[in-house]
Amino acid sequence: MSTTRTRTPLVRGRVGELMPRRDAEPKVTGAFAYSSDLEAEGMLFAVTVRSPHPHARIAAIDTAAAVATAGVHAVLTHADVPGRKTVGMHRADQPVLVVDVVRYQGEPVVIVAADDLETARRAAVLVVVTYEVLEPVADPERGEVLRDVRIRHGDQSLGADVVVSGSYEVGMQDQAFLGPESGLAIPDGDGGVDLHVATQWLHLDQEQICAALDLPPAKVRVHLAGVGGAFGGREDVSMQIHACLLALRTGRPVKMVYTREESFFGHVHRHPAWMRYEHGATPEGDLVYVRAEILLDGGAYASSSPAVVSNAACFAAGPYRVQRATIDARVVMTNNPPCGAMRGFGAVQVAVAHEAQMDLLAAALGIDPVDLRVRNALKTGDRMITGQVIDGPAPVRELLEGLRAMPLPLERGSLRADLRELPGGVANTTHGEGVRRGVGYAIGFKNMGFAEGFDDYSTARVRVSLVNGEPLVEVHTAACEVGQGLVTVLEQIARTELGFEHVVVLPADTTVGSAGSSSASRQTWMTGGAVKAACEAVRERLHELAADRSVEETVEHHHRPTFPLDPETGQGDAQVALCFAAHRAVCDVDTDLGLVRVVEIATTQDVGRIMNPAQCEGQIQGGIAQGLGLALMEEIKTENGLVRNPNFTDYLIPTILDMPPVRLAISETPHPDAPYGLNGVGEPPTIASTPAIAAALRAATGRPVTRVPVRPDDLI
Amino acid sequence: MKHPITLNVNGTPYSVDVATAQSLLYAVRDQLGLTGSKEGCDDSECGACMMLVDGRPTNSCSYLAVQADGAEITTVEGLGEGDELSPLQQVFLEEGGVQCGFCTPGMLIAATALLQANPSPTAEEIRIGVSGNLCRCTGYDGIVRAVLRVSREGASV
Numbered sequence: 001m002s003t004t005r006t007r008t009p010l011v012r013g014r015v016g017e018l019m020p021r022r023d024a025e026p027k028v029t030g031a032f033a034y035s036s037d038l039e040a041e042g043m044l045f046a047v048t049v050r051s052p053h054p055h056a057r058i059a060a061i062d063t064a065a066a067v068a069t070a071g072v073h074a075v076l077t078h079a080d081v082p083g084r085k086t087v088g089m090h091r092a093d094q095p096v097l098v099v100d101v102v103r104y105q106g107e108p109v110v111i112v113a114a115d116d117l118e119t120a121r122r123a124a125v126l127v128v129v130t131y132e133v134l135e136p137v138a139d140p141e142r143g144e145v146l147r148d149v150r151i152r153h154g155d156q157s158l159g160a161d162v163v164v165s166g167s168y169e170v171g172m173q174d175q176a177f178l179g180p181e182s183g184l185a186i187p188d189g190d191g192g193v194d195l196h197v198a199t200q201w202l203h204l205d206q207e208q209i210c211a212a213l214d215l216p217p218a219k220v221r222v223h224l225a226g227v228g229g230a231f232g233g234r235e236d237v238s239m240q241i242h243a244c245l246l247a248l249r250t251g252r253p254v255k256m257v258y259t260r261e262e263s264f265f266g267h268v269h270r271h272p273a274w275m276r277y278e279h280g281a282t283p284e285g286d287l288v289y290v291r292a293e294i295l296l297d298g299g300a301y302a303s304s305s306p307a308v309v310s311n312a313a314c315f316a317a318g319p320y321r322v323q324r325a326t327i328d329a330r331v332v333m334t335n336n337p338p339c340g341a342m343r344g345f346g347a348v349q350v351a352v353a354h355e356a357q358m359d360l361l362a363a364a365l366g367i368d369p370v371d372l373r374v375r376n377a378l379k380t381g382d383r384m385i386t387g388q389v390i391d392g393p394a395p396v397r398e399l400l401e402g403l404r405a406m407p408l409p410l411e412r413g414s415l416r417a418d419l420r421e422l423p424g425g426v427a428n429t430t431h432g433e434g435v436r437r438g439v440g441y442a443i444g445f446k447n448m449g450f451a452e453g454f455d456d457y458s459t460a461r462v463r464v465s466l467v468n469g470e471p472l473v474e475v476h477t478a479a480c481e482v483g484q485g486l487v488t489v490l491e492q493i494a495r496t497e498l499g500f501e502h503v504v505v506l507p508a509d510t511t512v513g514s515a516g517s518s519s520a521s522r523q524t525w526m527t528g529g530a531v532k533a534a535c536e537a538v539r540e541r542l543h544e545l546a547a548d549r550s551v552e553e554t555v556e557h558h559h560r561p562t563f564p565l566d567p568e569t570g571q572g573d574a575q576v577a578l579c580f581a582a583h584r585a586v587c588d589v590d591t592d593l594g595l596v597r598v599v600e601i602a603t604t605q606d607v608g609r610i611m612n613p614a615q616c617e618g619q620i621q622g623g624i625a626q627g628l629g630l631a632l633m634e635e636i637k638t639e640n641g642l643v644r645n646p647n648f649t650d651y652l653i654p655t656i657l658d659m660p661p662v663r664l665a666i667s668e669t670p671h672p673d674a675p676y677g678l679n680g681v682g683e684p685p686t687i688a689s690t691p692a693i694a695a696a697l698r699a700a701t702g703r704p705v706t707r708v709p710v711r712p713d714d715l716i
Numbered sequence: 717m718k719h720p721i722t723l724n725v726n727g728t729p730y731s732v733d734v735a736t737a738q739s740l741l742y743a744v745r746d747q748l749g750l751t752g753s754k755e756g757c758d759d760s761e762c763g764a765c766m767m768l769v770d771g772r773p774t775n776s777c778s779y780l781a782v783q784a785d786g787a788e789i790t791t792v793e794g795l796g797e798g799d800e801l802s803p804l805q806q807v808f809l810e811e812g813g814v815q816c817g818f819c820t821p822g823m824l825i826a827a828t829a830l831l832q833a834n835p836s837p838t839a840e841e842i843r844i845g846v847s848g849n850l851c852r853c854t855g856y857d858g859i860v861r862a863v864l865r866v867s868r869e870g871a872s873v
Binding site (some may be wrong): 029030132177179226260303613657659 | 740751753754755756757758759760761762764789791793795796801805806808809810811812814816817819820821836843844846847848849850851852853856857859860865866
């Protein structure tokens with residue numbers, strides 16, 4: 001209300017302003033309590049006994065020696081799960097603890113709680129599980145189809161004069177959040193439990209814990225503990241149910257903290273992908289058709305695979321106008337590690353293929369690759385390959401032209417360049433001889449929020465009271481701060497709407513309605529929208545505010561409805577909104593050794609509205625680092641279902657020396673459906689950064705570079 | 717077997733009994749209750765557990781507590797003065813050096829060690845100085861900016 005705003009015109013920390021994140025101070029002093037830092041009086045420590053085999057039948061589980069160990073309080077198997085014995089985001093197909101058949105390496109079989117971690121670990125070794133080892137299904141071509149998505153868009157008989165085709169692969173990436181899975185479950189003495197955990201979606205955890213424990217929601221309260229990164233890997237449950245089971249069984253608080261190796265087995269990964277593409281165009285460079293066959297390995301359980309394959313299909317052609325699309329995308333189940341949500345899910349994989357295809361097509365046509373993209377750029381009013389008309393912003397052309405206009409980094413100087421500026425660095429593998437520079441462009445897009453008819457919403461409770469005559473705003477949601485900066489943005493929104501300086505975002509928990517997941521680039525839009533709406537409702541009643549009377553409103557914010565895809569044609573208005581980012585990579589390659597140095601990444605991204613400039617830039621830079629990792633080094637390697645590199649020695653993530661400077665330009669085209677016109681920010685940086693690097697490597701070497709992560713052998 | 721040792725952490729001596737195989741990280745986290753230092757990998761790869769041991773940046777997950785007997789140890793909790801943040805902590809907060817923050821304690825320790833050895837490092841020297849510390853969220857740019865600012869402002873760490 002304008003009167004409120006004029007009364008306190010100088011309140012700082014509103015939407016759009018530079019404001020340090022609210023949780024940064026405890027994070028720089030070490031006071032911030034992550035889920036692994038929690039403790040409670042009399043707590044026990046718990047560990048997990050995991051299957052060493054990717055596929056096996058369990059003949060017997062002998063826990064007697066573990067149970068008999070001094071200091072051990074509980075040793076539980078599937079028989080101790082009182083309620084539903086399976087969990088899962090889309091379908092409950094994953095056992096809480098293995099019942100009879102192990103379907104991936106590292107699957108939890110037994111859980112042990114003891115006085116201390118050492119005792120728990122020693123007792124776990126004493127658990128004897130007799131396995132009848134089965135041959136794993138490790139080849140995704142032999143996997144059982146979990147979901148296939150067919151898109152038949154336009155006249156299916158359309159052909160073209162200029163045709164290019166290629167096959168592409170994407171390796172299995174890990175979220176590699178730095179804070180391993182952990183939490184503390186505290187029994188309430190009355191049959192209920194409080195779980196403090198690092199997660200992305202409190203209410204989904206609660207729902208699954210309740211089902212497994214056979215308890216009503218009132219008996220299971222889930223509280224967000226400090227989260228050490230997420231990136232999709234905390235959407236499925238890991239130790240949540242196990243800790244609660246043990247706490248209720250022992251009557252004692254139970255803490256579980258995964259080791260790094262366990263963490264590789266404790267969460268889903270990014271689906272590896274195999275993609276065959278064919279593009280057809282007119283001689284002038286107008287795209288006529290895109291045909292694609294896309295295979296994703298979902299591993300042992302469903303997780304969010306159905307949504308991932310949907311995205312892979314819907315965004316398979318990239319942000320381009322296409323007259324005809326023929327897309328067959330399927331996700332299969334194997335005995336490989338389960339795959340699910342990771343930043344940019346589905347869109348990341350296909351961008352590697354559709355952007356390589358655009359470069360191939362440009363070469364075949366003799367057209368500049370950026371010109372070809374601009375010529376075919378989707379814009380507002382166009383139809384996507386799902387038939388949906390884009391009614392929000394689609395600044396594809398603007399992003400590409402803005403990116404192209406950005407200055408290139410300086411050419412490397414003489415042959416006497418600083419070793420540290422060369423591929424191989426101080427390993428002294430080259431003084432510049434054999435080093436070639438390449439420049440590559442790519443653009444990607446993805447949906448904000450959940451699609452295909454899911455009624456997505458978030459809930460916010462906002463309360464204003466007077467404390468010593470000064471208004472205090474309390475914002476309560478179940479939205480998970482996972483590092484992205486949500487709590488700060490929610491505070492800025494409440495301050496903007498109510499005009500009061502003193503805003504407190506309360507800890508997130510399940511005593512308020514669901515906020516949905518901190519994933520799919522949705523949380524600022526959805527929970528930001530809920531907080532804004534709750535503030536507006538409170539503002540209407542501020543006249544009731546008195547020393548002894550607070551004003552409180554709880555509001556649910558739903559986005560506009562979406563609709564399913566037609567199962568035969570893949571046509572449907574499945575998406576709420578789209579977000580876009582373009583990337584340009586400049587890479588130097590030692591063409592003798594296949595070593596790469598990324599010189600610079602430039603990016604243009606449209607965010608709708610910058611809510612907090614520093615956080616917005618931080619999301620973009622961090623997302624690019626993960627895209628660079630997928631392009632050059634990050635891959636979980638499996639061999640017949642066995643993970644070969646479950647540690648940071650062998651699974652490499654970019655260090656500061658791997659990250660080049662990022663040149664960025666953020667644009668703000670307001671999205672008409674969103675609070676403040678904002679759009680999703682978190683995922684787009686991770687989509688086209690990977691193919692831009694692949695393109696730069698192709699330009700530098702002339703090699704096809706059809707697989708990421710790129711290996712030295714691919715470049716020589 | 718337990719060993720009686722003295723850990724001088726952030727200027728305070730603590731007498732503790734530790735097992736032979738106890739890491740310095742777990743002695744400090746579990747026995748002293750200073751949980752600022754993190755375990756990210758238990759393998760000397762990520763640097764989240766980094767402490768200064770007699771001024772030297774050390775991955776405390778892979779350093780035995782008994783080795784630190786009598787040593788002067790600085791953890792993230794010891795970087796500020798009372799309630800005052802150190803200049804480095806302040807600029808990390810202001811320059812976007814923190815997102816999830818799990819790497820921050822180790823990153824601050826590495827940067828502190830760097831600035832003590834070289835009060836005015838270049839951007840390249842900063843990158844090398846903290847190259848043993850993984851950050852999964854920020855893309856590192858805010859971290860470099862923060863250390864550069866301290867370097868330029870010449871604030872003592």
